[in-house]
Amino acid sequence: MFKQLIVYADGSPVEIVIRNYTAADFAGMIAIQQASFPPPFPSELWWNEAQLLQHVTLFPDGALCAEMNGRLIGSITGLRIGDEQLLGNHTWASITDNGYIRNHDPQGETLYIVDICVIPELRKAGIGKWLLQSMYELVVHQGMRRLLGGGRMPSYHRYADHVSPEQYLAGIVAGEYRDPVISFLLRCGRMPVGVAAHYLEDEESCNYAALMEWKNPFR
Template sequence: MEYKETLPGGIIITRMQETHATQLEALQRLVFPALSEEELLHADQYRHHVKLFPEGQFVALDNDKVIGATTSMRYHFDIQHPEQHTFFEVMGGGWLTTHDPQGDWLYGIDVSVDPAYRNKGIARALYRARQHTCRALGLKGQMTVGMLNGYAKVQHEMTIETYYEKVKAKQLFDPTVSVQEKIGFEITGLMKDYLNDPTCGNAGAVIVLDAAKEV
């Protein structure tokens, strides 16, 4: 199942390859500097992802330079009753051991874009590539837990629960989750104690994107 999209400026969205692994680990460290070491993805893990579920792994390339990426897996998910889990647990310690070949949703582990290449539509294009996988495999759509990265600026003014409710009500703009909403995701819940990152109060918003939606 090949995939390729060329963006303005010649940036290419395509399938991840094992040869990208070293650059992908470096991109993780650049984009997610506050994540703990165990929550970062490493080169050996990327190589494993490509073998395990190649349909769910994409990169953005500027010539041979990896400047964006997304990792995903198939997962059983109940929108009405989402099970509490941590980022480390759901990604199988980074090895995607929780990938279910029969899962009816595409669980997005991450989307990363080199800061020097932002505002070029790369993240949206990576989500679009994931939509292609959802449709090709007949999945319900994609879901993830979006990091509430704007919480750090107001953490002394309100609880994470209050912040989440204000973002959901569009009273506050979150630099991650509100942007994901613009892409088409819908907020369905709060996942507390999801990861070890003080910038988001260790929490995230559960968000879903129906496979029928255009990105």
């Protein structure tokens, strides 16, 4: 994939490119994580080169980055999974092979989002939405049935003492609550299909995630 776009950063138009990342981009990919998750976030949870090598080897079509003026500013990664891999409950670690995607199924009907990240200073420029749009285009291009992924619910901890995660998710859809991640995914066209417990270690989300889907409208 390769496409050029104009986005507005601080009100000014700027051109970006969305393309597949390669081994030559590994340092830039890790730099995105460093900028987005600075210490005290543990550095061992950033992408490492071994994971990135699996992405570009096993499913290069699902390895996308955004670039501006020669600098990588955002990325999104996915893998194809079969329906049997989604039976029962799953966690981020189990469904993504701890980010190594060695469980990628070339015939899988679901494009599962492993990670999406944009550097902090450009998060209001709409780049994350364009990265997701590019994954929707991949779903259509490869004839998959849908896109799926678990979204953090970082504002849930404020309500967890009196609202269940399912009620919180329904409240976001109804406009009763605002959540920086789930509200963003809704604006990108994703629809909630459930809540996963123990999805990842995340105190703000109380370890829950909302499973958010986008269906291929041509299937």
